[in-house]
Amino acid sequence: xxxxxxxxxxxxxxxxxxxxxxxxxxxxxxxxxxxxxxxxxxxxxxxxxxxxxxxxxxxxxxxxxxxxxxxxxxxxxxxxxxxxxxxxxxxxxxxxxxxxxxxxxxxxxxxxxxxxxxxxxxxxxxxxxxxxxxxxxxxxxxxxxxxxxxxxxxxxxxxxxxxxxxxxxxxxxxxxxxxxxxxxxxxxxxxxxxxxxxxxxxxxxxxxxxxxxxxxxxxxxxxxxxxxxxxxxxxxxxxxxxxxxxxxxxxxxxxxxxxxxxxxxxxxxxxxxxxxxxxxxxxxxxxxxxxxxxxxxxxxxxxxxxxxxxxxxxxxxxxxxxxxxxxxxxxxxxxxxxxxxxxxxxxxxxxxxxxxxxxxxxxxxxxxxxxxxxxxxxxxxxxxxxxxxxxxxxxxxxxxxxxxxxxxxxxxxxxxxxxxxxxxxxxxxxxxxxxxxxxxxxxxxxxxxxxxxxxx
Numbered sequence: 001x002x003x004x005x006x007x008x009x010x011x012x013x014x015x016x017x018x019x020x021x022x023x024x025x026x027x028x029x030x031x032x033x034x035x036x037x038x039x040x041x042x043x044x045x046x047x048x049x050x051x052x053x054x055x056x057x058x059x060x061x062x063x064x065x066x067x068x069x070x071x072x073x074x075x076x077x078x079x080x081x082x083x084x085x086x087x088x089x090x091x092x093x094x095x096x097x098x099x100x101x102x103x104x105x106x107x108x109x110x111x112x113x114x115x116x117x118x119x120x121x122x123x124x125x126x127x128x129x130x131x132x133x134x135x136x137x138x139x140x141x142x143x144x145x146x147x148x149x150x151x152x153x154x155x156x157x158x159x160x161x162x163x164x165x166x167x168x169x170x171x172x173x174x175x176x177x178x179x180x181x182x183x184x185x186x187x188x189x190x191x192x193x194x195x196x197x198x199x200x201x202x203x204x205x206x207x208x209x210x211x212x213x214x215x216x217x218x219x220x221x222x223x224x225x226x227x228x229x230x231x232x233x234x235x236x237x238x239x240x241x242x243x244x245x246x247x248x249x250x251x252x253x254x255x256x257x258x259x260x261x262x263x264x265x266x267x268x269x270x271x272x273x274x275x276x277x278x279x280x281x282x283x284x285x286x287x288x289x290x291x292x293x294x295x296x297x298x299x300x301x302x303x304x305x306x307x308x309x310x311x312x313x314x315x316x317x318x319x320x321x322x323x324x325x326x327x328x329x330x331x332x333x334x335x336x337x338x339x340x341x342x343x344x345x346x347x348x349x350x351x352x353x354x355x356x357x358x359x360x361x362x363x364x365x366x367x368x369x370x371x372x373x374x375x376x377x378x379x380x381x382x383x384x385x386x387x388x389x390x391x392x393x394x395x396x397x398x399x400x401x402x403x404x405x406x407x408x409x410x411x412x413x414x415x416x417x418x419x420x421x422x423x424x425x426x427x428x429x430x431x432x433x434x435x436x437x438x439x440x441x442x443x444x445x446x447x448x449x450x451x452x453x454x455x456x
Contacts, residue, residue, distance in 0.1 A: 001024050001025070001078060001079065001188075001191065001192055002024070002025045002027075002076055002077050002078050002079075003016070003019050003024050003025065003026045003027070003077045003078075003079050003080075003081065003192070004026075004027045004028075004029060004073050004074065004076050004077030004079070004080045004081065005019075005026060005027070005028045005029065005081045005083055005119075006029050006030075006073070006080060006081065006082050006083060006084060006102045006105070006106075007029070007030060007081075007082065007083040007084035007085070007098075007102065007120070008028045008029070008030035008032075008035055008036065008039065008045075008066060009030075009046070009083070009084070009085060010046055010048070010157075010159070010162070010270070010337075011083045011119055011120070011155050011157065012028060012030075012081070012083035012084070012119075013028065013039075013044070013046065013048075013051065013055070014048065014051065014157060014162045014163060014166055015081060015083055015119060015155070015166065016028045016064060016081075017051065017054045017055050017058055017064060017163075018054075018163060018166040018167055019192070020058040020061075020063040020064040021054060021057075021058060021063075021167070022195050023063070024063065024192070025063060025076075026058075026063060026064045026065075027064075027065055027066075027067060027072075027073050027076040027077060028064065028065070028066045028067070029066075029067055029068070029069075029070065029073035030066070030068065031068060031070075032068075033068050036066045036067065036068050039055070039066040040066050042056065046336070047335060047336040047363050047364075048159065048160070048162050048163065048334075048335065049160065049161075049163070049334055050163050051162075051163065054163065070105050070109060071109045074105065074106055074109040074110055074114075075109065075110075075111065077114070078114065078115065078188070079114070079115045079117060079188060079189075079192060080106055080114050080115065080116045080117065081117045081119045081153075082099055082102045082103065082106075082116065082117065082118055082119060082120055082130070083119040083120055083155075084098040084099055084101075084102050084120055085098055085120070086098070086099060086120050086121055086122055086274075086278075087274065088273075088274040088277055088278065091281060092277040092278065092280065092281045093123070093277075093278055093281040093282070093285075094121070094122060094123050094274070094278040094281075096122065096123075096126060096129065098120075099118070099120050099122060099126065099130065100129060100130065100133050103116065103129075103130040103133040103134050104133050104134070104137060106134055106137075107133060107134035107135070107136065107137025107138055107141075107148070108137050108141075110134075110138070110143075110147065110148075111143075112147065113146075113147040113148075113149070113184075114147065114148065114149070115149050115151060115184070115185045115188045115189065116130060116131075116134065116148060116149065116150045116151070117150075117151045117152075117153045117189070118130060118150065118151065118152045118153065118154075118212075119153055119154070119155055121154065121155070121215050121216070121219075121271070121274075121275060121278075122152075122212060123212065123216075123278055123279075123281075123282050124209050124212045124213050124216075124282060125209065125212070126152075126212060127150045127151075127152050127175070127208045127209075127212065128208075130150050131148055131150045134148040134150075135148050149177070149184055149185040150177070150185070150208070151174060151175065151176050151185045151186075151189055151208070152173075152174070152175035152176075152208045152209075152211035152212050153172075153173065153174055153175070153189065153211070154173055154211060154212070154214060154215030155215075156169070156170075156171070156173075156215075156218065159269060159270075159332060159334070159335040159337055160332060160333060160334025160335050161334070169196055169202055170202070171202055171203075171204055172193055172196060172197075172202050172203040172204070173203075173204050173206070173211050173214050173215070174186065174189050174193075174203055174204070174205050174206070174211065175205075175206050175207055175208035175209070175210060175211025175212065175214075176189070176205065176207075176208065177207075177208060186205065190203070215275070216275050216278065216279040216282075217279075219271050219272055219275040219276065220275065220276050220279050220293055220296070222259075222260045222272065223267055223272040223275075223276050223293075223296050223300070224292065224293070224296050225259070225260040225261060226260055226262075226266070226267050226272075226300070227266075227267075227295070227296040227299035227300050227303070229243070229247065229260075229261050229262065229263045230263050230264065230266065230299055230300070230303045230306075230452075231299055232246060232263070232453065233263030233264075233452045233453025234303075234306070234452075234453065235453075236453035236454075236455065237452075237453055237455075240455050241453070241455055242439075242453070242454055242455045243263050243435075243452070243453030243454065244435060244453075244454060246453075247261045247262065247263075262434075262435070263435065263452045263453050264303075264342075264409075264433050264434050264435065264452055265303060265304055265306060265307055265342040265346070265407055265433040265434070265452070266299075266300045266301070266303035266304045266306075266342050267300055267331070267340075268331030268332070268339065268340035268341045268342055269331040269332065269335075269337055269339055269340055269341075270337060270339045270340075272340075273297075273300070273339075273340045276293055276296055276297055277297065279293060280293045280294060280297070303342075304342040304345040304346070305345060305346075305349060306433070306452060307346055307405055307407070307431050307433045307452075308345075308346055308349040308350060308353075310431050310450045311324070311350065311403065311405070311431055312353070314403075314429065314431075314450065315402065315403075317353060318353065318354055319350060319353040319354045319355035320353075320354030320355075321354070322354070322355045322356070322402045323355065323356040323357070323358065323400060323401045323402060324350055324355055324356070324357055324358070324401055324402060324403055324404075324405050325357075325358050325359075325360070325391075325397040325398045325401040325403070325404045325405065325425075326343060326346065326347060326357055326358070326359040326360070326397070326405050326407060327359075327360055327361075327394055327397065327404060327405070327406045327407065327408070327410070327413050328343060328360075328361055328406060328407040328408025328409065328410055328413065328434075329341060329343045329359055329360075329361035329364045329365065329367075329368040329407065329408060330343075330361055330363065330364035330367075330368075330408055331343075331408070332408065332409075333408055333409055333410045333411065334363075335363070335364070336363045336364040336366070336367045337364070337367070338364055338367045338368055338370075338371040339371075341364075341368075341371070341407075341408075342407055342433070343359070343368070343407040343408065344368075344371060344372060344375055346405065346407055346433075347359065347372065347388055348372075348375055348376070348379065348381075350405075351381075351384050351387050351388065352381075355387070356387045356388075356389075357387065357388045357389070358389050358390075358391050358397045358398075358399075358401060359388065359389070359390055359391065359397065360390065360391040360392075360393065360394050360396070360397040361408065361410070362410055362412055365390045368390070369390065372385065372388060373385060394412065394413065394416065395416075395417070395420060395421070395424060398421060398424035398425050399424050400424075400426060401424075401425055401426060402425070402426050402427050402429065403425065403427060403429035403430065403431060404421070404425060404429070404430045404431070405430075405431045405433065406430065406431070406432045406433055406434055406436060407433050407434070408434065409434035409436055413436060414436055418445050418447065421447075422445075422446065422447065427448070428446060428447045428448060429447070429448045429449075429450070430442065430447055430448070430449050430450065431450045432449065432450065432451045432452070432454075433452060434452075435451045435452055435453075435454055437449065437451075439451060439454045439455070
């Protein structure tokens with residue numbers, strides 16, 4: 001099938017290359033010439049394991065190409081995926097300007113019936129707005145508004161495992177309208193996703209608004225589990241319990257399961273923060289306060305400072321003359337995504353208290369420099385940005401530091417040379433925001449260890 005992906009960011013690129021891998025003819029459109037030039041030169045503007053190799057393979061096979069030509073791209077695909085960003089607006093709602101701009105572009109250039117697929121994460125009711133915008137353009141061009149058929153097909157991709165999630169989905173959610181164009185769209189989407197349903201049906205068909213709500217509901221539930229465990233971890237610190245033992249104890253209950261029950265420094269990234277906020281905003285627009293989600297947001301914001309609080313408790317409020325090593329900058333491993341990353345809060349708070357910071361991340365340091373510069377500038381504290389430096393490797397970051405602070409659970413940090421670590425640090429102190437190590441083992445090695453909810 002011929003498919004057009006509008007938006008060549010994280011979701012758009014992964015969706016496009018995976019559909020090409022299945023044998024479809026895919027055109028990826030973006031209005032950013034720099035991004036398209038990067039892709040056409042053989043580079044990839046984001047980091048996702050396996051993505052570059054898959055793009056290279058499908059480009060050589062002629063199954064995927066990248067363009068800034070809107071008219072040509074709209075003409076290409078019988079199915080048009082809208083996969084542009086929906087950043088949070090000032091009031092916490094999802095900003096739909098890019099989604100509606102993409103829809104308007106489709107309406108202005110389509111010359112035959114198209115299936116339009118909302119792949120972006122959007123509030124309930126967005127498909128109606130997309131449909132209205134496209135039909136307005138069609139009517140203005142004296143064309144049949146029934147050519148427009150809109151589907152909601154939310155993505156469920158985890159950064160760092162997005163290709164696997166797309167190629168081996170546990171579910172595919174499709175929301176369609178019940179009218180004739182919607183039924184046509186349903187059949188088109190059934191055909192597109194047929195390779196995933198050969199052994200058993202993975203597709204859940206529902207109405208459009210239920211599909212739109214499903215995406216927000218899924219992310220909100222996962223965020224809730226994280227904040228719940230973080231609150232329990234803080235309680236465990238106070239009462240002398242071990243949150244890891246608690247996690248195993250409740251995770252073994254099949255009604256609960258182990259997923260997203262790890263305590264730490266809070267969630268970040270492009271999805272959970274904005275989706276929880278947007279869902280809360282949608283509810284408030286309908287006169288409903290989602291009290292649980294309000295608490296989830298509040299807990300997550302305070303959890304981002306938990307490591308700084310532990311540092312302050314150990315070393316005092318004034319950290320002048322002290323230096324701390326940071327391992328991990330991205331909001332999670334296997335990505336360079338710095339959006340809402342807890343490391344940004346940790347670094348700024350340490351610097352505010354007078355400390356210097358030496359940071360290391362296997363992938364995210366270039367992105368981190370850009371985000372941290374913007375953070376310090378927004379704080380009106382740009383002159384103190386020079387108190388933050390990046391190291392060439394994890395051990396180099398430790399040289400002369402008073403303590404190590406672990407923020408992201410990269411595999412490379414799981415089994416370090418603890419003997420060398422002790423030699424490089426001024427004081428053998430670790431603040432572990434991801435509970436990578438066992439407290440008793442650290443004690444036996446002569447390392448002062450501070451986890452999150454871990455009782456020595």
